[in-house]
Amino acid sequence: MAPSSLSETDLEGCITHCNPAFVEASGFAHDELIGQPHNVLRHPGMPAEVFRDLWKTLDLGFAWSAVVKNRRKDGDHYWVMTQVAPVIEGGQSTGYLSVCSRPTREQIAAAESMHASLLTPKAQGAVGAVLRRGQPQPTAPSCIGQVVHMMDRLMFQINILALDVSVEAARTGEQGGRLTAVAAEVLQLARSTVHAAEAVRDLDAVAMQNTTHGTSRSRDA
Numbered sequence: 001m002a003p004s005s006l007s008e009t010d011l012e013g014c015i016t017h018c019n020p021a022f023v024e025a026s027g028f029a030h031d032e033l034i035g036q037p038h039n040v041l042r043h044p045g046m047p048a049e050v051f052r053d054l055w056k057t058l059d060l061g062f063a064w065s066a067v068v069k070n071r072r073k074d075g076d077h078y079w080v081m082t083q084v085a086p087v088i089e090g091g092q093s094t095g096y097l098s099v100c101s102r103p104t105r106e107q108i109a110a111a112e113s114m115h116a117s118l119l120t121p122k123a124q125g126a127v128g129a130v131l132r133r134g135q136p137q138p139t140a141p142s143c144i145g146q147v148v149h150m151m152d153r154l155m156f157q158i159n160i161l162a163l164d165v166s167v168e169a170a171r172t173g174e175q176g177g178r179l180t181a182v183a184a185e186v187l188q189l190a191r192s193t194v195h196a197a198e199a200v201r202d203l204d205a206v207a208m209q210n211t212t213h214g215t216s217r218s219r220d221a
Contacts, residue, residue, distance in 0.1 A: 004021060005021035005024075005025055006099055006100075007022045007033075007097075007098045007100075008095055009038050009098070011093065011094070011095055012037075013039065014037055015040075016035075017034075018033055022100070025078055026072060027072035032073075041071055041072075045069060047115050049118050054066075054084065058096060061093070063083060063084065063086075064084045064085070066082060066111070067103045067111035069111070069115075081100065081102070081107065083098065083100075084096055084097070084098045085097055
C-alpha cells in the first residue's frame with residue numbers, strides 16, 4: 001500500500017473522492033469506488049464494535065483514529081492506520097475525510113490482539129476508551145489528556161498538509177520533485193508526533209496507575 005491515501009465521503013459514508021494511493025490499495029478501479037459506501041472495504045474479520053465507536057465519535061464532532069484491517073477487491077487484506085475527521089463547511093458537517101498511512105508491525109499486532117478480545121462481551125463495553133484518539137477525555141483527572149489530544153490533532157493536520165503538498169507535486173510534474181521531498185519530511189514529522197503522543201500517553205497511564213495504587217493503600221491504612 002502507498003504510504004498515505006486519502007478518501008472523502010458524504011454524511012452517509014458514500015465515497016465522493018479518493019486519491020490514486022487509495023485506489024491502488026483497494027484493488028478497485030476509481031469509478032468502482034465513487035458513490036459506493038466506504039464499507040465496501042470492510043473486512044469480515046473486523047469487529048462491528050470498532051465501527052460503532054467510529055460513528056459515535058464522528059457524531060460528537062471529534063476526529064477518530066485506529067488501526068483497521070481492510071479488504072481488497074480480490075479478497076486479500078491490508079492494514080492501515082486510519083484517521084477520520086468531519087469536514088466542516090459554514091459551521092456544518094458536510095462529510096468525512098479519511099487519511100490512511102502504513103502502520104508498524106507492532107501496531108498491527110496490538111490491533112489483532114484487541115480485535116480478538118472484542119469477541120468477548122466483557123471487552124466490548126470498554127472498547128471506546130481503547131479505540132478513540134484525537135478527542136478530549138472528560139474523565140481525565142489531569143491536563144496530560146488534553147496535551148495528548150492536541151498532539152493527536154496536530155498529527156492529523158500534518159498528514160493533511162503532507163497530502164496537499166503531494167497533490168501539488170503531482171500537478172507540477174517533473175518540477176515537483178522538491179515538493180515530494182518536502183511532503184516526505186512533513187510525514188516524518190507526523191510520525192515523530194505520533195511517537196511523542198504515545199510516550200506521553202504511556203507516562204500518563206503509569207502515573208494514573210501509581211496514583212490509584214497509592215489511594216488504595218491510603219484507604220487500607
